[in-house]
Amino acid sequence: MVDLNRLKQIYKFGKELSLKDIQVLLKAAKNSSFNKKELLINEGSKRNDVFYIKSGLVRCFNINDKGEEITLKLIPEHQVVANVDLILFSQSSRFFYEALENTEVFFIDYDVLQDLVSRHPKLETNRKYVLQRLLKESMERVESFVLLTPEERYLRFVKDYPGITNRVQDKYIANVLGITPVSLSRIRKRIATKN
Numbered sequence: 001m002v003d004l005n006r007l008k009q010i011y012k013f014g015k016e017l018s019l020k021d022i023q024v025l026l027k028a029a030k031n032s033s034f035n036k037k038e039l040l041i042n043e044g045s046k047r048n049d050v051f052y053i054k055s056g057l058v059r060c061f062n063i064n065d066k067g068e069e070i071t072l073k074l075i076p077e078h079q080v081v082a083n084v085d086l087i088l089f090s091q092s093s094r095f096f097y098e099a100l101e102n103t104e105v106f107f108i109d110y111d112v113l114q115d116l117v118s119r120h121p122k123l124e125t126n127r128k129y130v131l132q133r134l135l136k137e138s139m140e141r142v143e144s145f146v147l148l149t150p151e152e153r154y155l156r157f158v159k160d161y162p163g164i165t166n167r168v169q170d171k172y173i174a175n176v177l178g179i180t181p182v183s184l185s186r187i188r189k190r191i192a193t194k195n
Contacts, residue, residue: 024123157177
């Protein structure tokens, strides 16, 4: 027998899905795994798959003109990874998406997903919900760079992504926060002194 709670956990970011709705998605999705340091999506790729991270952690990064890797985002379990450049702008990916840990995913071709969504109203409602959540997260991130201090951004990051700080290198967290690793170290020291 299928465990509905487990299936809802798999589609945790969704809203009010029935067992039937989830099964439609799972039937079309495939399982895959990526080893640590393996790329899900390469820069320049036109890969059209949407990944749901069952376990593991993915880093979205770019390499700047100086040859430095700049981490844009860290994506943990129960989140979605997709070639946003292709989906939104019909262009090759500007970013690399790398597994920072051994990572298990479900994935589905974006065109297949679009077809499923068009035929299942609950999935369409969920797509809107997921897109609104992603837009909200993006807006909050932009606003944080304008309205919050680096220390406040760090505290929000720790609150929003509990446990990630123990799973990744400090330089990745510093990049996401828009600060240097030295500044991150100072922030942590200040917080520890306050407590």
